[in-house]
Amino acid sequence: MTRPGLRGSLVLRLLVLSVLISVCSIGATAWLAVRTTARAIHQEQGQAFADDARIYDALLGLAAGQDDWHGAQPLVDRLARKTGHRIALTDQNRRPFADSAGSSGARSAPLPDRASATVDPLAVDSVFVPGAVDSDRIDPRAVGPFRLPPTERDHLRELAQRKAACLHDVFGIDTTVTTTPSGRPRLQTYLVQPPTGSRCEAVDLGEPTATEARALARLNTLADTCLARRDAPPVQLALDLTWTTTGSRSPAARRTQAQCLATARREQLTPYVAPPALLFVGAPDPEAAVPSSPFDLSAPNRVRIAGVVGGVLLLTVAVTVVLGLRLVRPLRALTGAARRFKDGDVSARVAVTGRDEISRLAEVFNDMSRRRAELERLRTAMVGDVAHELRTPLSTIRGWLEAAEDGIVPADRALISSLLEEALLLQHVVDDLQDLAAADAGELRLHKGPVDLADLLRQVAGAHRGRADKAGVVLAVDTADDLGGLHGDPVRLRQAVGNLVSNALRHTPAGGTVTLRGRRAGDTALVAVADTGTGIAAEDLPHVFDRFWRAEKSRSRSTGGSGLGLAIVRNLTQAHGGTVGAESTLGAGSVFTLRLPFSGETSGAAADAEARRGTPRRSS
Template identity: 45%
Template sequence: MRHSLLVRLAAGSVLIAVCSIVATAWLAARGTSGEIRHRQDRTLARDARINDALLGYAASHPRWDGVGETVRGLARQSGQRVALATESGIRIADSAAGRAPLPARASAVVDPLAVDVSLTPGTVTDRIDARVVGPFRLPESERIRLRELVGAQAACLRREHQRATVVVGPGGRPYLRREGVPVTPAPGTDRPAAGAPSGHGPAAPRTALSGRTGTRLAAVATTLKPASPTERVDEPQQTSSTPGKPPGTSGEPRGTPSRSTGTRGAPPPPAAPGSPPCSPNAPGPTATERRALDQLAALVRECHGSRVGVWLDETGKPAAPASAAECLATARRAQLRPYVAPAALLYIGSPEDRAPTIDPYGIAGVTAVILVLAVGFSVLVATRLTRPMRAVTAAARRMRAGDGSARVMVRAKGEAGELGAAFNEMSEHLDRMERQRKAMVSDVSHELRTPLSNIRGWLEAAQDGVAELDPALTASLVEEAVLLQHIVDDLQQLALADAGKLRLNPEPVDVADLLEQTATVHRAAAAAAGLVLTVEVTGRPHLDADPVRLRQAVGNLLTNALRYTPSGGRVGLRAYADGGDVLIEVADTGPGIAPEHLPYVFDRFWRAEKSRSRQTGGSGLGLAIVRQLAEAHSGSAAVRSEPRQGATFTLRLPQNGLTG
């Protein structure tokens, strides 16, 4: 069973199908993994932008009233549904029309006092949005005053060829950012209490208030650090001041910032002779900031249980020692809670937008269907392929049983059709050979029986005294014996040719001389039959051949032509060179050969006259011997004829076919 073609084809198809499924799945996974990651990154970035925008709204509004327009704008920008709901499920705002159900899971929790770090990378450890300033937000008057002071410091630094930029913190406090030059506290500036952190950089001076009284302990100084992505950077402004006057007293109304007289990239104005060096100290806390710091310090003291220093960094953000960081975060949330919107659930997308999942049952089902189709197709193809083979096998077995007419009916094309056609040709050839073998046995027995019967009859008559062994009878018996010997010699010669043991002695042969010799031997028989025998040789062709065997072949053709040509006819011998071959033709003007008999002319014992009379033909071996001798010389024998137009037998022999 395992050697069955059907089983092997089905197994091969299943294996190919399985390998194809695995390879396709692997290539699809590799091809789509990058796209999936890219989509996930885009989705995460989109969700982060929406979350950040809503965090900014919550940080600057104590309620969600009026957030609807912001939600709809974010939905238009992202192309997704955006919805906000309270933690109890009450809908706050929704970009979808009607009351469409919310997705099963929220995308994020919008709470500026507990920021989702997965959507806001780089968030500080206290998870409080930097835009939440609450009571630390400066009024416009304090912002203007601080800007004048910081602008004057920036102008002074530029005169000293230092790069400085005025940056505005979330609460509205401006501060300096200098590049390449570290800043140290000015002489006389108080240091923070022991254990207090140094802010965002080394030796970062700050303003500190006592946790008990809220009095000033240290001045706010400039800290050198890169601006965060959410900070708003303003162009540095330079105030026009008169030497010896404090900034802001140049004649302009107090509280109105003066315009910078220079532009970025322009050379700074020269320093006035005798002007003091630039001070690195930042302006101290304003009245608004002091009140907020007093409130925050009280909350930190309640949480920590001891006196803790609380101060503002250069951006206006409260800071405390590391030991009180947790209490500071808790106190800030308690202080800022009334100023921000309550926590809300953010929904992005529709209820149908679910994470893609893999259905193993679906994959198994598709795989099973593919395998079934592959097996079914393989069985169908294998059946169509094996049907002709089975037919050929059955016909071969019938032939072995003796049915020579066994044939196969093959309608298929391609290799299967060629196999059936080749088998039919082989079967027909074997059947014809078998018929020829049987006919040859019959013909041999007939050819031998006639002379043997004649010899036996005359010898028995002489033995009985009925006939006398006179010279005439003896000559007749000798003639019959010679005929027997001739038949036996022809059969032996054909057997040697079939076995490839026919010995040839090649030598250079002049074709013209060979034809003249052969014609001379048969001129007397031609004259006795009333025939004209001619010889025509074009050029002087030579070839390497066995002259004895070649004369025998030409003689057999000439004898056959003389026998079948009626009196008054012509028989011609002709030879000429054709390329590398020499052609010898024997043509007669006899009755010709019927077209249906031409394929059998060179078969053994074949005769058109089935009676096998001596008057109508010989033994039927002469032409078979001619073909064998031509093939032994690496040549061929052919015949062309038409009824009542005579026949032409042609020997094609290579000039150098037997050299060496």
């Protein structure tokens, strides 16, 4: 057997598999790195958006509090230093109001073709300031004529502080005074609602001041004018810009009223806020002190990544080689044992270590080797037994013929009868061997038909009556009335029962009894041959159906037959789909029982398989 080449080596295949797995792992790692990079880029984009939103909100607050862009340059410079971006603010014709690049004195690059946003406090971009926008998209810091003068503001603040002190002293409620963009103070309590009807209610902060009353009246007039153009009834506005109306309160009417209120507010606030401006936010300044990205693919990092990948691949190959060698070692041992087994060494075995698939394969091989050794032992013993069985009659015939040739004994009728007896014995051994060989080869054919069991037992008893009388043994037949018949080969069944009777007569002394019994047990016929002979020892009972086995080890013709009769009985019974068993008590006798199905039908393949088995089969 040639040694497998490198292409068929298991180690090489494992190595290729491990390299493939490593490549897939590296690919997965690369994919993960790409995803990490994308996440880092997304985070930087999010940071850039946050910077843009902060810039937009600061400039929006400036525009909401004054009617022009005066003072925008210092704010732009401060935001540019904080974010590291170039910030430019222009009018609709791209004439600059402020530019962080221009203030540094360096020559600035052209502005992008598209503006980042439009800064208009009356039309806030909800992308940048989603939380500070009402439904009318007007910045809450744009208050216009609602802005309180210092006198009104101070007066209201004094009232608010007095009310906060009252709530604290009387009810123990902590209150904070906050200021709205218009300058009006507002009380803010935490988790506690101030009680109503107390003396603290005497301080009323809800009444509009003179400034607020004028602005509110002007706004109400503008809103009513818009509603009149839409044939809608007028509304009455409150200081918090809610309204009441005597007209319809349907959703459509409410939408019309809200639209007119927004239009009126824009018309009222336009003179008080800065005009819309284009906002340009450029790339970060390389010299600005902003945090760098956590992901870096510099040359040292690439070398480090390549080293890690190479190390992982090398470690994978090393581990695979070690595991592959450990896996191949028992396979090589198994291959060597199989090669010795093929060369005829039936004692070849493999050491079994572990409980994996290879160990189970080794166990199966050892079982096969032991079975082969047992079959070889049986074959050798059978050849010796056949030689012994044939040698005895042949030697007898040869001896008598040589004596007659030399004139030592006369060639009379007595000599011829003796030679005929030995020839018949030889023919009997040959016939038995032929029957067993046919059964082993699956060529034992049965000619089945109806068989009357009671009649068959009487025929067998009649055939052996003379021998029984000569031996002084009583031969009896005992059959049940309901025994009936079965479907089988009458010749082969008589042969099987006859072999049992011959065996019983051989081992039953004079004065003993051999009984043929027939009984019915459901769908099974029980045919038993019982004797009162010498019996069989318990340790010998499992071997009675082995070929050439005899309890008398000397194999004397005076005490035993060829040792094939019971083996033939077993094969014939199995060919009929039945079983045979033996029970015996040493010194009391033996009982051999055939169990045959009344159907008598068994497939040819099953019968052939049963007949081919050369090992004894015990009956339960």
